[in-house]
Amino acid sequence: MISESKKKKISESTIRRLSLYYRVLSILEKENYETVSSKELAKREKLTPAQVRKDLSFFGSFGTRGLGYPVSELKKQIAEILGLNRGWNVALIGVGNIGSALVGYKEFQRQGFNIKLIFDNDQRKIGSNHKGIIVSDIRNLESDLKENNIQIVVVAVPATVAQYIVDDVVKAGIKGILNFASVNLKVPDDVFLRNENMSMELEYLSFALSNLKDVKGES
Numbered sequence: 001m002i003s004e005s006k007k008k009k010i011s012e013s014t015i016r017r018l019s020l021y022y023r024v025l026s027i028l029e030k031e032n033y034e035t036v037s038s039k040e041l042a043k044r045e046k047l048t049p050a051q052v053r054k055d056l057s058f059f060g061s062f063g064t065r066g067l068g069y070p071v072s073e074l075k076k077q078i079a080e081i082l083g084l085n086r087g088w089n090v091a092l093i094g095v096g097n098i099g100s101a102l103v104g105y106k107e108f109q110r111q112g113f114n115i116k117l118i119f120d121n122d123q124r125k126i127g128s129n130h131k132g133i134i135v136s137d138i139r140n141l142e143s144d145l146k147e148n149n150i151q152i153v154v155v156a157v158p159a160t161v162a163q164y165i166v167d168d169v170v171k172a173g174i175k176g177i178l179n180f181a182s183v184n185l186k187v188p189d190d191v192f193l194r195n196e197n198m199s200m201e202l203e204y205l206s207f208a209l210s211n212l213k214d215v216k217g218e219s
Helices: 004-009 012-030 038-044 049-057 071-081 097-103 106-110 138-147 159-171 198-210 212-216
Strands: 088-093 113-120 133-137 152-155 176-179 192-195
Touching: 012 038, 012 049, 012 071, 038 049, 088 097, 088 138, 097 113, 106 113, 113 138, 133 138, 138 159, 152 159, 159 176
Parallel strands: 088 113, 088 152, 113 133, 152 176, 176 192
Antiparallel strands: none
């Protein structure tokens, strides 16, 4: 178990880097690597070995000095830290272009994120079979989320209605929300909200390509 004092020190960037390490270890495992050094992990993600060791130290003692980390074992341990060693019931709200693509994304299921419910307000879609899942009526959102023990909700609806939808999701007791709507949403302090704003990422790329020298020159 991680102590409360350590939990407070674990930053969002540390968790993001753990996800990167997990992906690198998955690749190394497929390439039949048995061990990997902090130097090699750092090199693959353009980090420093000290940063890798610091990140892992929050969660225990891993590997052997001079021998490195056992690839499969470290991957398993990071999976446990990230909660990937269990299954998560997921609901998706909004069967538009983004929502439809997310339903078909096989990597979710491989990592234990199982989309159990999908919702929409379009009467033409409600009741239809969408990639193996029946589309539910958004009007039954709160009760359906509770009845199906949903733990994570993905919101892929227009920005104009996103806050109303999220309010209902919160009322259903959901503590984990991934938002694809381009709007700042308000949730209680005990609800974890992540925003995936593709427009902002494209705007960054636009800036980077327009100001290549300035971006490359950052320290």
